Amino acid sequence: MLGIYMDTKFNADQKADSDQLKGTDRPLQLTPDLAAELQGANEQLELASPEQIISWAVDRFFPRLTMATAFGPEGCVILSMLATIQPRTPIFNLDTGYQFQETLELRDRIAEKYGIEVELKKPEMTVEQYEQLHGGPLHQTNPDQCCFDRKIRVLQKAVVGMHAWMSGIRRDQSPDRAQAAIVGWDKRFNLVKISPLANMTKSKIWKRILREEIPYNPLHDKGYPSIGCLPCTRQVDVGEDERSGRWSGTGKIECGLHSIEFEQGGGI
Numbered sequence: 001m002l003g004i005y006m007d008t009k010f011n012a013d014q015k016a017d018s019d020q021l022k023g024t025d026r027p028l029q030l031t032p033d034l035a036a037e038l039q040g041a042n043e044q045l046e047l048a049s050p051e052q053i054i055s056w057a058v059d060r061f062f063p064r065l066t067m068a069t070a071f072g073p074e075g076c077v078i079l080s081m082l083a084t085i086q087p088r089t090p091i092f093n094l095d096t097g098y099q100f101q102e103t104l105e106l107r108d109r110i111a112e113k114y115g116i117e118v119e120l121k122k123p124e125m126t127v128e129q130y131e132q133l134h135g136g137p138l139h140q141t142n143p144d145q146c147c148f149d150r151k152i153r154v155l156q157k158a159v160v161g162m163h164a165w166m167s168g169i170r171r172d173q174s175p176d177r178a179q180a181a182i183v184g185w186d187k188r189f190n191l192v193k194i195s196p197l198a199n200m201t202k203s204k205i206w207k208r209i210l211r212e213e214i215p216y217n218p219l220h221d222k223g224y225p226s227i228g229c230l231p232c233t234r235q236v237d238v239g240e241d242e243r244s245g246r247w248s249g250t251g252k253i254e255c256g257l258h259s260i261e262f263e264q265g266g267g268i
Contacts, residue, residue, distance in 0.1 A: 087114070121154050182194070
């Protein structure tokens with residue numbers, strides 16, 4: 001059934017609707033027809049390869065398809081696939097001002113190998129201005145607000161005119177992400193959300209990185225399996241969960257970009 005679905009992708013009416021959407025900046029609305037289409041795609045693509053999922057996303061939504069990447073292993077793998085499938089896909093990084101230098105240097109290495117220039121999207125305030133406004137580093141006293149101001153707000157502006165975005169989340173990363181759909185509706189940003197690596201494992205991601213010599217952050221070799229902002233990321237000890245080094249000791253586990261409470265997946 002998957003092969004048939006990938007060949008036909010969607011019927012003539014849906015194709016016409018897709019062509020029409022490509023020529024406008026108006027936000028995509030979750031109509032009953034779109035909800036049904038997304039549910040069908042989510043079911044059909046559940047066993048598809050990441051390349052098939054990305055190809056479907058490109059065929060359905062490009063050029064109104066985008067991707068946000070923090071240059072984690074998963075994001076680098078998707079970038080390597082996009083280099084072949086559709087390198088003109090607009091891709092951006094949420095540059096909070098607190099990123100590791102190694103992360104910014106990885107952006108340059110990706111551009112050198114794949115010719116893909118990831119745009120840096122920055123908050124309106126510099127780190128200095130932001131911390132002065134709040135009487136010091138807000139990430140120490142209210143990390144949720146810091147993430148909202150320097151990530152969520154920035155992404156909201158970055159996706160204006162887009163209809164779908166891709167993420168590199170995997171279901172085996174956390175209990176929350178275990179519920180992620182392959183294709184679903186992200187009501188926080190009013191976008192279709194596609195997670196082509198949802199069914200991949202950490203082991204499979206790294207096998208691909210090493211086999212294809214995909215550039216990755218050298219901090220992963222120094223005990224940082226998940227890398228976010230420098231002051232909110234620590235090395236992980238042996239036996240700890242791979243995301244335990246993020247916002248350690250705060251009870252916070254997500255920045256808010258991938259909160260399952262804002263997503264509707266296969267049960268649309």
